Amino acid sequence: xxxxxxxxxxKLEGAVEDLVSKGTLRVPPDPAVAVRVQETLGRRGAGLxxxxxxxxxxxxxxxxxxxxxxSALSRRGPPVKDLLSSIARIGAAAxxxxxxxxxxxxxxxxxxxxxxxxxxxGAREGT
Numbered sequence: 001x002x003x004x005x006x007x008x009x010x011k012l013e014g015a016v017e018d019l020v021s022k023g024t025l026r027v028p029p030d031p032a033v034a035v036r037v038q039e040t041l042g043r044r045g046a047g048l049x050x051x052x053x054x055x056x057x058x059x060x061x062x063x064x065x066x067x068x069x070x071s072a073l074s075r076r077g078p079p080v081k082d083l084l085s086s087i088a089r090i091g092a093a094a095x096x097x098x099x100x101x102x103x104x105x106x107x108x109x110x111x112x113x114x115x116x117x118x119x120x121x122g123a124r125e126g127t
Contacts, residue, residue, distance in 0.1 A: 033058040034099040041092050051092065052083040061099060065090075068098050 037054050040046045055062045062083055069086040070079045074094075080086045087095055 033061055034102070037099060038096060041096060048087045048092065049084055051095065052087055055083055055087075055095075061102065064098060064102060065095055068094070 033054060037051055040050055040054060055065060065083060066080065066086050068074060069090050074090055076089070080089055
């Protein structure tokens with residue numbers, strides 16, 4: 001069995017670039033960020049800016065919140081481009097549900113959203 005040190009760096013970089021270009025590279029979210037967000041939201045007087053700052057520590061979760069806000073199901077008006085506006089638009093409870101879904105399923109929201117957007121007609125009614 002070859003050790004990790006025996007794999008040339010160029011080959012590894014090429015493999016990562018290939019996964020990124022295909023959109024199949026999955027970076028798992030850091031569950032500690034979700035826990036810190038939950039703790040922050042549970043504190044009296046915590047602001048959405050503090051939640052946004054915590055989410056910025058994990059690009060996967062921050063991107064998921066922005067995608068959720070700009071999805072066909074949540075979008076109202078022009079697309080949101082910053083995390084603070086995104087959290088304000090969908091609300092802290094929706095952010096927590098999204099983080100929980102990510103923690104439990106590794107991206108359940110995206111899979112459900114794709115099913116609703118492109119699945120069979122019955123998928124919209126839950127049949």
